[in-house]
Structures are given as structure tokens and as C-alpha cells.
Amino acid sequence: MAAFDLNTDSVRDLNQFLHDTSTGMSTVTNPGGRHCIACGVDAPLEVSVEGHVGYYCAGMNKNAAITITGNAGPGVAENIMSGTVRVRGNASQYAGATGHGGTLIIEGDASARCGISMKGVDIVVAGNVGHMSAFLAQKGRLVVCGDAGDFLGDSIYEAQIYVRGKVGELGADCIEKEMTAEHVKELAELLSSTGVEATAGEFRRYGSARKLYNFNIDHADDY
Amino acid sequence: MCGIVGIYLKNEALNPGLGKLLAAMLIEMSDRGPDSAGIALYRDPVAESHCKLTLHSAEKVDWGLLQTEMAAQLNVDIEVTTRGSHCIVIAEIDIASVEAWLKARHPELRIMSAGSAIEIYKEKGLPREFVEQFKLHELNGSHALGHTRMATESAVTTEHSHPFSTGMDLCLVHNGSLSNHNWLRRKLRDEGVDIQTDNDSEVAAGYLMWRLREGDSLEAALERALKDLDGFYTFAIGTKNGFAVLRDPIACKPAVMAETDDWVAMASEFRAIAQLPGAEHAAIWEPSPATVYTWGH
Numbered sequence: 001m002a003a004f005d006l007n008t009d010s011v012r013d014l015n016q017f018l019h020d021t022s023t024g025m026s027t028v029t030n031p032g033g034r035h036c037i038a039c040g041v042d043a044p045l046e047v048s049v050e051g052h053v054g055y056y057c058a059g060m061n062k063n064a065a066i067t068i069t070g071n072a073g074p075g076v077a078e079n080i081m082s083g084t085v086r087v088r089g090n091a092s093q094y095a096g097a098t099g100h101g102g103t104l105i106i107e108g109d110a111s112a113r114c115g116i117s118m119k120g121v122d123i124v125v126a127g128n129v130g131h132m133s134a135f136l137a138q139k140g141r142l143v144v145c146g147d148a149g150d151f152l153g154d155s156i157y158e159a160q161i162y163v164r165g166k167v168g169e170l171g172a173d174c175i176e177k178e179m180t181a182e183h184v185k186e187l188a189e190l191l192s193s194t195g196v197e198a199t200a201g202e203f204r205r206y207g208s209a210r211k212l213y214n215f216n217i218d219h220a221d222d223y
Numbered sequence: 224m225c226g227i228v229g230i231y232l233k234n235e236a237l238n239p240g241l242g243k244l245l246a247a248m249l250i251e252m253s254d255r256g257p258d259s260a261g262i263a264l265y266r267d268p269v270a271e272s273h274c275k276l277t278l279h280s281a282e283k284v285d286w287g288l289l290q291t292e293m294a295a296q297l298n299v300d301i302e303v304t305t306r307g308s309h310c311i312v313i314a315e316i317d318i319a320s321v322e323a324w325l326k327a328r329h330p331e332l333r334i335m336s337a338g339s340a341i342e343i344y345k346e347k348g349l350p351r352e353f354v355e356q357f358k359l360h361e362l363n364g365s366h367a368l369g370h371t372r373m374a375t376e377s378a379v380t381t382e383h384s385h386p387f388s389t390g391m392d393l394c395l396v397h398n399g400s401l402s403n404h405n406w407l408r409r410k411l412r413d414e415g416v417d418i419q420t421d422n423d424s425e426v427a428a429g430y431l432m433w434r435l436r437e438g439d440s441l442e443a444a445l446e447r448a449l450k451d452l453d454g455f456y457t458f459a460i461g462t463k464n465g466f467a468v469l470r471d472p473i474a475c476k477p478a479v480m481a482e483t484d485d486w487v488a489m490a491s492e493f494r495a496i497a498q499l500p501g502a503e504h505a506a507i508w509e510p511s512p513a514t515v516y517t518w519g520h
Contacts, residue, residue, distance in 0.1 A: 032494055032497040033494030034494060071493070073477070073493060090508070111509050112473075112474050112512065130474075131474075131512065
């Protein structure tokens with residue numbers, strides 16, 4: 001097991017080590033809100049970050065399982081490709097932005113623009129999400145066990161949104177959809193795989209009305 | 224991009240070390256604002272019969288000479304303390320009289336702050352240089368705000384730096400950019416608010432000065448600012464007894480707050496708060512968009 005103390009070791013040295021390593025477990029102490037901790041990891045490593053992190057922690061993650069025992073600053077797991085990123089505290093804005101695959105679990109709340117432009121990642125938030133979450137979401141699933149802020153799923157494509165609590169105003173072209181037995185089953189599997197305790201049947205499902213996909217000639221005069 | 228920091232000490236035993244804590248937070252925000260740095264610090268309030276001003280001049284000033292001239296002409300005892308390029312003036316007289324005298328006799332001097340406890344220091348250059356130049360480590364106080372500036376809207380000068388005074392014992396620091404500041408500046412000048420630069424943040428400060436002058440409470444003025452100010456902002460507003468925080472409804476500009484039994488702090492990023500004693504056990508949260516937060520005021 002490798003141990004890094006960011007009061008003495010640099011983030012650059014930590015990331016270089018993680019990029020040069022193919023397996024094993026690493027711990028990171030005293031992150032002190034520093035940026036880009038454990039970014040660009042491309043191997044099935046386990047990384048445990050003990051404390052609060054700043055911008056872009058675990059960005060571009062591929063294959064690794066990264067756990068942050070603390071809060072995460074803006075852009076945690078941005079553009080995640082695969083693997084798992086778990087935040088035991090709260091996450092700031094645009095968590096999981098543009099994520100292509102893998103799973104992001106936030107055990108606290110996520111703030112504004114969670115899952116913006118997500119492209120296949122599964123994001124499970126045990127608490128609430130802020131406004132404009134899943135804005136322009138193209139693929140993947142955003143699961144919110146608490147409440148969602150205003151303009152949820154604005155201009156959404158084919159991503160799925162599940163919310164258990166209250167939803168503010170829905171974004172443009174985002175509508176509530178039927179929660180079928182198939183959706184309940186799929187959601188139950190996802191929840192169970194992330195260890196977040198919630199009953200799938202209590203969620204509502206939201207997605208695209210597909211009205212923004214094509215230009216509507218009748219609206220030409222509106223612009 | 225800019226960096227904002229704020230700290231309010233709940234435990235008075237920490238007051239002698241306020242400047243040191245503020246310096247550590249400010250230096251940590253250097254990446255967000257390497258152009259200029261500034262602070263507003265509240266300390267050693269003067270008696271009700273007295274006033275305290277922070278003065279600055281772009282040219283070298285013999286502050287001792289100014290002290291003699293002021294004392295003779297205003298017929299009061301004047302105490303002056305220089306710190307870097309700034310000078311604190313304490314006098315047993317009302318603020319309006321001193322301001323009128325300074326404007327008439329020394330228009331080259333800029334009044335950075337006025338009140339009973341506030342002191343504002345700001346200068347071009349890296350935060351670390353600022354901290355050394357103004358000997359922040361020596362400063363005591365009950366609470367303070369700080370700003371590191373990366374200029375986007377206007378020139379890099381001392382006058383364009385933050386904090387901006389918004390009235391007696393009040394000041395404002397801003398991370399963001401306002402898009403309707405030209406229109407608003409004209410409107411505020413019509414209302415008689417003195418705005419000296421083309422800086423967008425000074426317009427926000429002038430706006431608060433105007434609303435408070437019109438009788439709004441700080442909370443009411445900030446609620447109204449949400450309607451009248453267009454653009455991106457995280458504001459921190461220093462008051463005589465505490466500070467307030469406001470983010471615009473889009474909330475692109477970051478802000479994090481933290482509280483322990485000893486202090487309340489806010490910053491653009493957690494790494495500034497991580498410099499404070501006991502930060503690892505603090506309650507930490509992100510202020511919600513379009514919501515006014517106040518402490519101790």
C-alpha cells in the first residue's frame with residue numbers, strides 16, 4: 001500500500017505515481033482542498049482520499065475505485081470514463097460533468113449542475129441536487145434520493161432521471177414519464193450496487209419529451 | 224476569476240492573531256487573483272465621539288505634515304498611523320467634517336474607508352507581497368474580509384482593487400463580473416452616489432451605499448440587488464459587527480462556508496479555509512444561490 005501525505009508530497013507526484021501503477025491500494029491524507037487529486041487514473045487501483053478535496057478530484061477516471069472521505073469541490077469525477085468514484089460528504093457544482101461511463105456516488109448532497117452533459121455515467125446522490133442538474137444530459141442515469149432543484153433535465157436527450165423527493169420546476173423539454181416494472185427493477189439493481197439504501201418503487205422517472213430534437217418550422221417567427 | 228475570503232471570530236481569544244489567519248487564507252487564494260490584493264479589517268473601534276478613516280495616495284505623502292495641518296485647521300487632536308502606502312487617521316470629530324475638509328484641501332488623497340472600526344488596505348501585486356508590505360501578521364481584530372484580484376473588466380490599479388467601501392464601516396468584495404454596470408453607474412451618479420472608477424464591482428458597492436442611504440436594511444438591499452444587478456457574483460459584505468454573503472441565482476462563482484465553535488469563515492475555495500485552526504472538524508456547506516447569509520451584524 002502506498003501512502004501520500006499532501007502536506008509533504010505534491011499532487012503532481014501523487015498523480016504520477018497513480019499513472020505509473022497498475023494495481024494496489026493508495027491512501028492520500030491531508031488533501032487540504034487541493035485541486036486535481038487522483039486525476040486521470042487509468043488502472044484498476046483503489047485510492048482512498050481522507051479529507052476535503054478541491055476542484056476536479058478523480059477527473060477522467062478509468063477503471064479505478066476512488067473514495068473521498070470528505071467533501072468535494074467543483075467538478076468531481078468530471079468526464080469519468082469507467083470505475084467508481086464515491087464521495088462520502090457533499091459535492092460542489094457540476095459533479096460528474098460530461099461523464100461517459102462508470103459510477104459516481106455522492107453520499108451527501110450535490111449542488112448545482114450535477115451531471116451536466118452526462119454521456120453515459122451513472123450518478124447516484126443520496127441527498128439533494130441543486131438547480132440545472134442533468135442539463136443537456138445525453139445518456140446514463142441520474143438518481144436523486146432527496147429533492148432536485150429547479151430546471152431539472154433542461155434540454156435533456158436520452159438520459160434517465162430518477163428522483164425520490166420533490167422536484168422544482170422542470171427544465172425545457174423534460175417531462176415526467178411512467179415508472180414501469182422494468183424501470184423499478186433496473187433502478188433497484190443500480191441502488192443495490194452502490195450501497196445507497198432507498199426503495200426503487202418510491203422514485204419518479206423523468207426524461208426527454210423529444211420536442212427539441214428537430215427544428216420546428218412553426219416556431220421560425222419566435223426567434 | 225478572483226478569490227474571496229472572510230473570517231469572523233466567535234472566540235475573542237483569537238482576536239490578536241486575526242491578521243495572521245487572514246494572511247494565510249489570502250496567500251492560498253493567489254492562483255485565483257495574482258494582480259492585486261486587499262483586506263478590510265475591523266479592530267479597535269474608536270469612541271462614539273471619534274472617527275477612523277483609511278487614506279491612500281498614489282504619490283508619496285508626508286503623513287506627519289498632514290497630521291499637523293489637520294490638527295491646526297480642524298482644531299482637534301489627530302492620531303495618524305501609517306501602514307504601507309496607507310494611513311489610518313483617528314480624530315475626535317464627525318466624519319462628514321473630515322471628509323469635506325479632505326476633499327477641499329487634499330483631493331489627491333483617496334478615502335478608502337470611514338467608520339469607527341473598519342480599516343481597508345489594498346494594493347497591486349501578489350498577495351504574498353501585499354501581506355509583507357502591510358505587515359498583516361501584526362494586525363488584531365474581530366473579523367475581516369480579503370480579496371485577491373484577477374482583473375477581467377477594468378485596469379489593474381490600487382483604486383480598482385477590492386474591497387470597496389459602501390458606507391460607514393461597510394465594504395464589499397466581489398468575485399464575478401456584472402453586465403449592466405455601465406447603465407447602473409449612470410443611474411447611481413444621477414442619485415448622487417460618488418463612483419470614481421470604471422470598475423464593475425465599485426458599482427455594486429455604490430448600489431448598496433445608495434440602498435442603505437435610502438433606508439433599506441442590509442438584507443433588504445441585498446434582496447433588491449438580486450433584481451437589479453445582472454451578471455455573475457459572489458459577494459462578501461463586511462459590516463461593523465460581522466459579514467454577509469450573497470451569490471447570484473446561477474451561482475457559477477464558487478463559495479464555501481465553514482463554522483467551528485471558534486470562528487465562521489467563507490472563501491472561494493475550501494483550501495483557504497483549510498489554513499484555519501480546527502478546519503478539519505468544521506461544519507462545511509456551500510451557500511445556496513440567491514440567498515442572503517449574515518453573521519454577527
